[in-house]
Amino acid sequence: MSSYSEKSVTVLGLGPMGRALAGAFVDAGLPTTVWNRTPGRGRDLVERGAVAARSAEEAVAASGLTVACVVNYDASDAILRRDAVTDALRGRTVANLTADTPGRARDTAQWAVGHGIGYLDGAIMTPTTSIGTPAGVFLHSGPSDLYRVHRQVLDALGGTHTHLGEEIGRAAAYDIALLDIFWTAMAGYAHALAVARAEGVTARELAPFAAGVGAILPPIFEQAAEEVDSGTFSGEDNPITSAVSSMAHIVHTSEAHGIDAGVMRAAEGMARRVIGLGHGTDGFTRVTEVLGRSRLLPTSVPSGRHGDAR
Numbered sequence: 036m037s038s039y040s041e042k043s044v045t046v047l048g049l050g051p052m053g054r055a056l057a058g059a060f061v062d063a064g065l066p067t068t069v070w071n072r073t074p075g076r077g078r079d080l081v082e083r084g085a086v087a088a089r090s091a092e093e094a095v096a097a098s099g100l101t102v103a104c105v106v107n108y109d110a111s112d113a114i115l116r117r118d119a120v121t122d123a124l125r126g127r128t129v130a131n132l133t134a135d136t137p138g139r140a141r142d143t144a145q146w147a148v149g150h151g152i153g154y155l156d157g158a159i160m161t162p163t164t165s166i167g168t169p170a171g172v173f174l175h176s177g178p179s180d181l182y183r184v185h186r187q188v189l190d191a192l193g194g195t196h197t198h199l200g201e202e203i204g205r206a207a208a209y210d211i212a213l214l215d216i217f218w219t220a221m222a223g224y225a226h227a228l229a230v231a232r233a234e235g236v237t238a239r240e241l242a243p244f245a246a247g248v249g250a251i252l253p254p255i256f257e258q259a260a261e262e263v264d265s266g267t268f269s270g271e272d273n274p275i276t277s278a279v280s281s282m283a284h285i286v287h288t289s290e291a292h293g294i295d296a297g298v299m300r301a302a303e304g305m306a307r308r309v310i311g312l313g314h315g316t317d318g319f320t321r322v323t324e325v326l327g328r329s330r331l332l333p334t335s336v337p338s339g340r341h342g343d344a345r
Contacts, residue, residue, distance in 0.1 A: 042065055042066070042099075042187065042188055043065065043066040043067070043068070043097065043098040043099060043100070044060050044065050044066070044067055044068070044098050044099075044100050044101075044102060044188050044191075045067075045068040045069070045070070045088070045094045045095055045097055045098040045100070045101040045102065046060065046067065046068070046069050046070075046101075046102050046104065047070055047071075047091060047094060047095070047101060047102070047103045047104070047105065047111075047114055047115075048071060048072075048103060048104045048105035048110075048111075048133075049069060049070075049071035049076040049077050049080070050076075050104070050105070050106070051163050052104050052132075052159065052163050052166070053069075053071070053104040053105070054076070054077075054079075054080065054163075055163040055164075055166035055167070056102060056104055056132070056166060056192060057069050057077070057080050057085060058080060058083070058166070058167065059166050059167035059191060059192045059193060060085075060188075060191050060192070061080060061083050061084050061085050062083075062167060063167075063191035065188060065191055066086075066098070067080070067084070067085045067086070068085065068086045068087075068088050068094050068097040068098055069081075069085045069086070069087055069088070069094070070087070070088040070090070070091050070093075070094035072114070090119075091114050091117065091119075091120045092117075092119040092120045092122070092123040093123075095120055095123045095124050095127065095129075096123040098127070099127055099128065099185075100127070100128050100129075100130060100185050100188055101124065101127065101128070101129050101130070102129075102130050102131075102132055103115065103129060103130070103131045103132065103133055104132045104133055104159075105133050106133070107133060107134065107135050108131075108133060108135040108136075108139040108140075108142075108143060110133070111131055111133045111143070112143065115129065115143075115147075116146065121150050121152070124147075124150070124152045125150060125151045125152060126151060126152075127152065127153065128152070128153035128154070128155065128181060128184070128185060129147060129152060129153070129154050129155070130155040130156075130157055130175070130185065130189065131143065131154070131155070131156050131157065132157045132158070132159055132173075134158065134159075134207075134210060134214075135207060136207060136211065137204030137205075137207040137208045137211065138204070139207070140156040140176075140203050140204045140206070140207045141203055141204045143156075144156065144177070144203040153178070153181045154177060154181075154203070155175055155176070155177035155178070155181055155182060155185070156175070156176050156177055156203050156204070156206045156207060157173060157174060157175045157176070157206050158173070158174040158206045158207060158209060158210035159171075159172070159173055160172040160173070160174060160210070160213060161194065165193075165194060166192060166193065166194075167192065167193045168193050168194065169193060169194060170193075170194060171192060171193045171194025171195070172194055172195055173189070173192060173194060173195065173196045173197070174197055174199055174206045174209050174210065175189070175196060175197065175198045175199065175206055176198070176199045176200055176201070176202060176203055176204065176205040176206040176207075177201060177203050177206075178201055179198065179201055182198050219298075222298055223298065224245060226289070226294070226296075226298060226299070227241065227245065228241065229289075229294050230285070230288060230289055230292065230294060233292035233294060234288075234292075259320045262318065262320045263320055263323050263324075266324075268314070268317040268318050268320050268321040268324070269317070269318055270315075270316050270317045270318040270319075270321075271318075272318075273318060273319070274315060274316050274317065274318065275306050275309055275310060275314065275315060275316075275317055275318060275319050275321060275322075276310060276315045276316075278306055278319050279303060279306045279307060279310065282299055282302055282303040282306065283303060285299050286299050286300055286303060305322045305325070305326065306319065306322060308325055309321045309322055309325055312325060
C-alpha cells in the first residue's frame with residue numbers, strides 16, 4: 036500500500052456536504068485525497084490543493100483516515116465493502132459521517148472489525164455552510180483510543196466535536212432523535228403556515244410570533260427531559276386533557292379549510308391513549324412512556340366531536 040502521513044485524510048463522496056468536508060481539510064493544510072463515484076465533482080478541490088484519486092481503493096490507500104459522507108449506508112457499503120477497497124483499508128480507519136440508522140452503524144462496525152479496519156461513526160448536525168467554522172456541530176461514537184488518534188484531523192472541520200461513547204450506534208441514535216425534533220417541527224410549521232394562510236394570515240405576519248414559540252422551547256425541553264428520566268410527568272401547569280382540547284381545535288380548523296390534519300390527529304391520538312390509560316392529569320411527556328407500548332394499548336378511544344373540551 037502507499038505510504039501516507041498520519042495527518043492525511045481521504046474523503047469519499049463529493050456531494051454538497053462531502054465537498055464542504057474536503058474543502059475544510061484542504062483549507063487546514065492537510066494532505067487531502069478525494070474520490071466520488073461520478074467523476075468531475077472534485078475539480079475545484081483539486082485546484083485548491085486536493086488530490087483526485089482514480090478509484091476508491093486508490094483513495095483509501097492514500098490516507099490513514101478515510102471520511103465517508105454519502106447519501107446512506109447502502110451507498111457507503113457499496114463502496115467500502117468492495118474487495119479491493121476492503122483490502123486497501125486494512126490497518127486504516129474509516130470515520131463514517133454518512134447519515135443512517137443506529138442498526139446500520141453497528142452492522143458496518145462489525146464488518147469493519149472483522150476485516151481489521153478501525154471504525155468510527157459520526158453525525159453532522161449542522162448545514163454545509165457551517166463546515167470549517169465555529170458553528171459546525173459533529174457527534175462521534177466508537178473506540179475512544181481510535182477517536183483520540185484521529186481527533187486532530189477531525190478538528191480541522193471546525194466547530195464542536197463530541198465523543199458520545201464507545202457504543203458505535205450512539206452518534207446515529209442522537210442524529211435520529213435530533214432530526215426527529217427538526218422534521219416534526221418543520222412539518223408543524225409548514226402546517227401552521229397553511230392554516231394561517233387559509234385564515235388570511237400571511238407567513239411573514241405569523242413568522243415573528245412563531246419565533247416566539249421557538250424561544251420558549253429550550254427550557255420546556257429541559258423540564259421534559261427531567262420528567263422523562265425521573266418518571267414524573269407533572270401536569271400541574273398544563274394537564275394532557277387541556278392539550279387534547281387545543282389539538283382538537285387545530286384539527287377542526289384545519290379540516291374546515293380542507294387542510295390535511297394527519298400529523299395533529301396522530302399527536303391527538305397519542306394523547307388520548309394516555310388519557311384512556313388513566314393519566315389525564317399528567318403532562319404531555321407521559322406520551323413517551325406509552326409510545327413503545329402502542330401494540331398493547333386500545334386501538335381507539337372515543338373522541339367525541341371536534342371542538343369538545345374532552
